[in-house]
Amino acid sequence: MTRTALVLGAGMVGVSCALALQKRGFTVTLIDRREPGRETSYGNAGVLARSSIAPLNNPSLYGKLAGYLGNGHPALNLSWRRALTRPGWLLRFLWEGRPSQAAARIAALDSITASTVERHRALMAEAGVAHRLRENGTLKLWRSEAGHAAAQAEHHFLKRHGIASRLLDRQGISAVEPHLNPIFRAGLLIPSNASVDSPGAVTAAYAALFAGRGGQIVQAEVKALTRQDAGWRAATDKGTFEAGIAVVALGPWSGDLLKPLGLDPRLDVERGYHRHLKPEARATLSRPIYDVDAAYFMAPMEQGYRVTSGVDLSFRDAPDAHRQIDGVTEAAREAFPLGAVAGETWRGARPTLPDSLPMIGEAPGNPGLWLAFGNQHIGFSTGPITGEMIAAMVCGETPPADPKPFRPERYIG
Template sequence: MARTDVVVLGAGAVGVSVALHLRARGLSVALLDRGPPGEGTSFGNAGVIEGSALLPVGFPRDIPVLLRHALKLSSESNYQIASLPGFAPWLLSYFAASSPKGLEATARDLRPLLDVARAEHHALAGPAGAMGLLTPTGWVKLYRTERQFSKTAAERALADDLKVAYSVLDTEAACTLEPALRPVFDAAIHWHDCDNCSDPGGLVKAYAGLLEQRGGLLIQGDARTLRRQGGGWRVETASGPVDADEAVVCLGPWSLDVLRPLGLPLPLAPKRGYHVHLAPEGGMTLGRALVDVAYGYALQNTRYGIRLTTGVEFAGVESRSSPVQIHRDVPRARELLPLGAVRESEPWLGRRPAFPDSKPVIGPAPGIGGLHLAFGHGHWGLTLGPVTGRLLAEMMTGATPFTDPAPFAPTRFGARAAQRT
């Protein structure tokens, strides 16, 4: 039997970062996952560390747009009909939080984290020897029509207010920035405060390697075995039980598998997404990620090829794969860039863990002593991993948090654990 100060459950971008920050504050740490670090949702994202992120992806309010989503005519989203009844309460809350005022409030709450997100990554990537995976060239959102671009007025006004840097580009300027682009769009916005990552899974693995160098333990086990042991926690691993004074849940969409038995339900849902890699033709490469806003997919230059990452699919965590969005988006991507064959026989499927208000939970589990939560980052898990680790570690060690953690408290949902712990 092993003993440690803290066991961190989940070795994605968030869990590895939490473990590193706790270790840096002198705590002994074991990082547990059922597989190697960085091979879950953290592997398959769009590869952008979005310091300039603003408005979260909201539930559509425009009636024609809403109808296209409902009729499954838009590749920005998809849903599996059998899963909808289980999603209904979450979708109603998501709709309520997606008002213009609600999205702006979320953007303002997240701004202190996003302002330092890149710096916190660099503080880990440097010692981990992974700065070569990051390129500080920002990313570009493309608008097929002037009408689509005109809808960005509120977002640009908010960026101006929060001093988030961007440049508006016409077609010619965007094609100068990215010479491989074909001029099939009318306008673009270049968001400057972003790092592009050529291997998100590799970045997380490098952070995990840094944790081991600094004395942290990587262990394989089933987080669902977490239970009370004396005044602390015990979890079963491949090499025997591990006891810890405190535990941190960073399991993304699987976090509720641990929390429900402890009597703590939270309104978490998986926003599933797919990716494939396409072969660039004629030596083509991208200097930064692109988003085709009309269709909701992103393109990124990675070590595997040009990664196409889809919008959102609403389906159960373990529901069958239904990559209709990939089939729609690949031809549209070929309109923009000279892209060849898809390199995978089957698209990769990931699950973005999301709360209805598009903010993560970061902080102590209500009503359960010694248990802490850090999950639900939605589309920004890679971006916010290191800064989440810093904030939670400050809270757990009694340091003054660098920003007010109240917007991310689990208690904002009225959650309180039943007395089953």
């Protein structure tokens, strides 16, 4: 069973792992309880985020905490019951954001975002969905007068890391996106980012590419993972599957599967919401925008204009809390002529580790068990390189990015 693999989780990260292993001659079985791309990889803004190199818990977070804790800001909804249930995780998350760690975290994220667009462009061409790719950047916007300084600071930060951006005033914003209402005073156009019109459909297309090359996709819920003499066995509600290696890429559910093995990756989740709205009066946006002060993305999608919420730090499976998505929907209407809501409000969860970096590598003390999760807000962007890193390490090759910052040993003893 040495050239066989189980990949558990069919989001962007899992599908990318399956493709990368298959390319190296492995017979791969991809298992998920839902169809590929229907969980976390479905519900994002579709941004291929080359510029996402600053961890969420960076030093600037400390100055914002007081404004977040009362749950009055759209960027965060905090369940105090959840926070008090796992205070150690939250404290570690804040501790990891100290200034002395920032440079190393930025360098690590830079290493896995640098080839984001290039890798997706190649995969989308192979999968026959190149028409879904937009390479016209993303637009970050500020409503307040203070936005000019914030935009300049980010422009210089990105420039120091070799990422181009263009500062825009009110007139410049209108020239780039003429149908936005003139409520924004400053903007930053980041042309090295790209986007897609349906992240779920792109993930599904990559899965279809994998299946077309002989890969097996099983829609089943994984109940348990156990080590066998010659490899690993996954017990599901549709039978058992065995292989020489197993890759856990179940996103926010990964910890549930690892706990019975005595492995605690210190994984937690951030919930998020989106809804689609139809435009009014033939208004259009040509790229995703991020409204910094109102804390939402708005992106042109196949289903309409997708508006995404900030972070909801509630229990993963708690009932929906629509305060944030309702608030940002109204804020989006101020920015752009939106009409009726199309379809139901979606809720999902993102896997988050205390240092805002993914876990990519072999589980300590468990030969043949590989971990690929915790990509937080950039899993859709960094899925392909994560898959290549896993497959390269499995085969003893040099991975395309230094795996040390992402090693499981940093949290699993």
